[in-house]
Amino acid sequence: MRASKYHINTLKEAPAETEVASHRLMTRAGMIRKVAGGIYTYMPLGLRVLRKIENVVREEMNRAGAIELLMPVVQPAELWMESGRWEKYGDELLRIKDRHQRDFVLQPTSEEVVTDIARNEIHSWRQLPLNFYHIQTKFRDERRPRFGLMRGREFTMKDAYSFDRDEAGAQASYDIMFQAYMRIFGRLGLKFRAVAADTGSIGGSRSHEFQVIADTGEDLLVYNPDTQYAANIELAAAPCLIEHRAEPKEELVLTATPQAPKCELVAQQLGRPLSDTVKSIVLATDPAEDDADGQVRIWLLLLRGDHELNEIKAGKLPGFERGFRFATEAEILDSFGCVPGYLGPIDTAKPVSIIADLTVAHMSDFICGANREGYHYTGANWGRDLPEPQSADLRNVVAGDPDPNGGHLAIQRGIEVGHVFFLGDKYSKALQATFLDTDGKPALLQMGCYGIGISRISAAAIEQCHDDKGIVWPRAIAPFEVVICPVGANKNEKVGNISEQIYLGLQEQGVEAILDDRDIRPGVMFAEWELIGVPLRITVGDRGLKEGVVEIQARSDAAAVKVPVEQAQAAALERLKSL
Incomplete structure (x- = not known):
């Protein structure tokens, strides 16, 4: 990719309405543009990030045995009435009518539609277990959309639904998805915690959230630094802090x-x-x-x-x-x-x-x-x-509370980017999704539900990975892995030729590189790529070439390293391995 043929449109200042780092930086870097409150266009750089997240999610879902389909954004109200959520879901459910005055919803999630598919497609225990997933646009009519992609109304989400013949099988499917999520967030290069959580409006009896650790997170996570215990504060058990009640010493x-x-x-x-x-x-x-x-x-x-x-x-x-x-x-x-x-x-x-x-x-x-x-x-x-x-137990845990299993509890903030639920027969019972079991009798399907906020991950990654210059993307989800910045190529043909050689060589190695062939000042060029957050920059300039070197600098590094021109490609590949 050549920058002169790509769409790069950064801003020196973010709009006043932007409140958090991800909203400011995605807007300034030209990754998103606001259309309406909580609704954004993903510009080319931002869309590249989303597609890379989708690819990791899709690969791990397929690896875990899930099967991709695509369910509609617009869903008939009848299904939501069958499940009981037409009224219960609340004002976030956007209800609409077609030209015939029939009721529909813009889907915030797809339990009803996928259960309808299951009751029509799954007839025998021999077809189980089964797990369907899709990556689709969702809409939730937030009362006060804010923070850009962190709390938008329209967003991209992966949701999956498992179907099993009994609870033991459903729990096994849950565990498979839990491990798939651990691999997904590990591959994305994010610091995260899997925490026990409340099931909320989705329902069910077993639930874990996957939280990206960030000081700006809306959720409080309780954990024990010395054990594997971690839970959302909503669910974390708050112990009694007084072992035995003392005898009265005062008068009323x-x-x-x-x-x-x-x-x-x-x-x-x-x-x-x-x-x-x-x-x-x-x-x-x-x-x-x-x-x-x-x-x-x-x-x-x-x-x-x-x-x-x-x-x-x-x-x-x-x-x-x-x-x-x-x-x-x-x-x-x-x-x-x-x-x-x-x-x-x-x-x-x-x-x-x-x-x-x-x-x-x-x-x-x-x-x-x-x-x-x-x-x-x-x-x-x-x-x-x-x-x-x-x-x-009525209260929130506070930092320093004792853990009944030993040690003391700590609290940190996180951003929820994934959630897995064991649903049991909550939806299959409401919609009468049954199959013929081994005894030839109808039985209710046991379900699990597994969601990942694709677009929210991009924002959460920035909240975790940024500095005063801009975004610091993990390599796995950066729009480009390497940017080659020629300095003075319009005055020195050799600068342009060496830059071209490095660019083509990296492309041959499968590296997503972009060559900034625009005629702009070096300071402006560097500042733009620091804002955009490409993990590795290679600078080729007349001064360096006189010494036979180019400069390589990771976005997270304080200074560049000089390497011989003939070793530039190998050095870049080696540095990328650690990013």
């Missing part, structure tokens, strides 16, 4: 705490550690349509003042099966007789359901709201001042 005292509606302010006023305080979070569950009394149920969740509620864990509590919401101020006043900020479990105006976090259930002499504005109780104790609580 109603204590004035004016202008202190937060635990931090209460602790500061009273000169006590924040860990002595208990915060109150009020939730509500609405009645089912067939509920006779039709009453909203109010719940009081109690956490230590320095801890945060994990809403995923809360949503799995008994009684929260249909979901929950935060109580309104009117509901709080009615149940507690007090405004938020001074709520607590003692002397509520009406009976409420109380659940304490595991650590709170072992606290003694703690500080909590008194249900009276401007006051808190000090010296509160379970069993003496209020009944023994129902307890559950």
Whole structure:
């Protein structure tokens, strides 16, 4: 490829709307151009990156025995109604009508369509196991698309679906896909973790996320540096931090705490550690349509003042099966007789359901709201001042928490780029996807689901691999592997000839090289390729050729290395091996 015949259009400054490194740098490097909020055109350089990611994914999926097909972007609403997700999926599902006023969706995922394929194509246990995958455009109507390809509305995704005759077979298929994903992300040259995760809206019972490690990641990952344990913070078990509850040493005292509606302010006023305080979070569950009394149920969740509620864990509590919401101020006043900020479990105006976090259930002499504005109780104790609580794991893990299996937990940020689920019969039961088992009787297919965000990987790679000059691509997904930069070729024919020889020689070796034959200043040329992030640069100039050398510099290196002209190709190939 010659730069003069290619489309390279970089920007000195990124648009003001770009918020994260990947969005800024992909825009400046001319890899993407915005069409609408969360919708982008992939320009030639950006598309090369996507195709290289796709190729790695496709090779490993094929190696794992999956079979490629292509399912449509537009899907009939009837299938989503059969699965129950037409309403349940929420506002991210873009619902549309055709000219005949029939309902369709722009697919965010393809469980319904692939299950429909399975129920029509799979008839016997002899056809199993089977795994279909495709690489296709997806659409999710994000409320607030942001961060470029990190949180767009339209994106490219690989999703695969396995079908087995029983759970043991499905678990084996899951393990095959898990290992395939480990190979994929290893080949892409990214630092990543596979973490246990919540199944979310897809459903199922076993789930792992594949997270690219990056300080700008939206997800918090909990891991033990000394073991293999890793989990998304949504799922990570938060241990009780108090082994045994101490005997009460203080009397229960109603204590004035004016202008202190937060635990931090209460602790500061009273000169006590924040860990002595208990915060109150009020939730509500609405009645089912067939509920006779039709009453909203109010719940009081109690956490230590320095801890945060994990809403995923809360949503799995008994009684929260249909979901929950935060109580309104009117509901709080009615149940507690007090405004938020001074709520607590003692002397509520009406009976409420109380659940304490595991650590709170072992606290003694703690500080909590008194249900009276401007006051808190000090010296509160379970069993003496209020009944023994129902307890559950309600909080997020914090760095330094003990791991029950030894050591302590650490936290880092990550970007989710892949997710594998064991679905069981969640979709096959809803859509009645059955096959004839060995006994000749119909049985439900056991399913797994496996997704990779192709376009998101490109952004995540940049979030992990960039500096103040631009992108630092891993070799496996860089738009080009090597750029040859002639300096002064228009004045020195030898510079151009040597550059051409190196370029053609690398191409013969299967290296994706680009020769920058444009008539531009060296400083501009170098700055552009540093911004674009090509892993290796070979500079050929008149001064170097007088010494019989060219300069080779990896994008991640601080300085160039001089090598004899006749060794340039071999030196470049050797340096590429380590990138």
